Amino acid sequence: MAVKTHTININTKGNADILDITDQVSRVVAESGLENGVITLFTPSSTSGLTTIEYESGCINDLRRLFDEIIDPGRHYAHNARWGDGNGHSHVRAALLGASFSVPFVNHRLTLGTWQQIIFVDFDNRQRRRELVVQVIGE
Amino acid sequence: MAVKTHTININTKGNADILDITDQVSRVVAESGLENGVITLFTPSSTSGLTTIEYESGCINDLRRLFDEIIDPGRHYAHNARWGDGNGHSHVRAALLGASFSVPFVNHRLTLGTWQQIIFVDFDNRQRRRELVVQVIGE
Amino acid sequence: MAVKTHTININTKGNADILDITDQVSRVVAESGLENGVITLFTPSSTSGLTTIEYESGCINDLRRLFDEIIDPGRHYAHNARWGDGNGHSHVRAALLGASFSVPFVNHRLTLGTWQQIIFVDFDNRQRRRELVVQVIGE
Secondary structure, three states, rough: OOOEEEEEEEEEEEOOOOEEHHHHHHHHOOOOOOOOOEEEEEOOOOOOEEEEEOOOOHHHHHHHHHHHOOOOOOOOOOHHHHHHOOOOOHHHHHHHOEEEEEEEEOOOOEEEOHHHHHEEEEEEOOOOEEEEEEEEOOO | EEEEEEEEEEEEEEOOEEEEEHHHHHHHHHHHHHHOOOEEHHHHHOEEEEEEEOHHHHHHHHHHHHHHHHOOOOOHHHHHHHHOOOOHHHHHHHHHOOEEEEEEEEEEEEEOOOOOOOEEEEOOOEEEEEEEEEEEOOO | OOEEEEEEEEOOOOEEEEEHHHHHHHHHHHHHOOOEEEEEEEEEOOEEEEEEOOOOOHHHHHHHHHHHHHHHOOOOOHHHHHHHHOOHHHHHHHHHHHOOOEEEOOOEEOOOOOOEEEEEOOOOOOOEEEEEEEEEOOO
């Protein structure tokens, strides 16, 4: 058993920019040399999140609409009233979606479904450079 | 420390069918022979998800109502417009709920609460046969 | 590699009481003596959940408003109709937010962002004493 921790760098446009990071995560697993185990993905940020989806423009737009509807950026936010940075909705969205995500791998490959990709969602209200943590534990 | 990966097969009715999979997951932990560690549950699918709940018909119906309200299957979805398979809402629901779930175990037993069960939610719009990944890491 | 499981005790006010538990979790990691690995946080309860947020009163209030809006405590719940305990909304909220959360640690420190704290949210409708599971796996 071993633990190996890497980072992945991503440039995003913000505003619910949704990026498919499956290839980058798969590469970390492959290069770890570990055969079986789990990867823990983590975004060290309070305005972004991680999940999986079928990465095609329809699903992406449908997911964006959900967040626009239930956590509308055009409303009043107590965070904005205090800090004036205009990203109150980004914080609430990120807390709901979650900053961490785990996927088992078997025979050096993630156990993802055929139509399932790992996505990073940047909810901040401006473009950002992000550094994600990808930790591999296995043997 | 060891890693052991198993699968659980489930037949679902789709349409937010909610199944209690606690016994099946507990059996994987017991049969692993490992005493302490963590299980990672993962659904290799983009139209289903995992979480915990008190598994009784009231909570189940209340959870279903939430998804019907915030991600209404009767609306337009960009995914449906592109692919015509009618399960656009299923993808959005699954991305929100999440495809993975982790639970520590101690002395061969999951650390679940008394009124807490692990559930698999199949959001697809038809019956499905599902294969979940259950990975045990521990010693 | 080793597994070490601890518990954290918390007194909450219920009713979406949101507590910053970062220091308590960090202490478990530091005292484990393990250098690199992952912590799995788990609440053995069906009326509470875990996530991260920027812990300041604006974000906290904005997150509470989201739950009040999409899972309104003042409505009818099938759970309440069956059991009469008035916390039907608490169960739905907890199932949506999720009972487990994982964070990698490196050099004895959690990989959290500067403005990111781990929060425990007690959705129950009364004050509670809670015992969370914190499991450290690493080397």
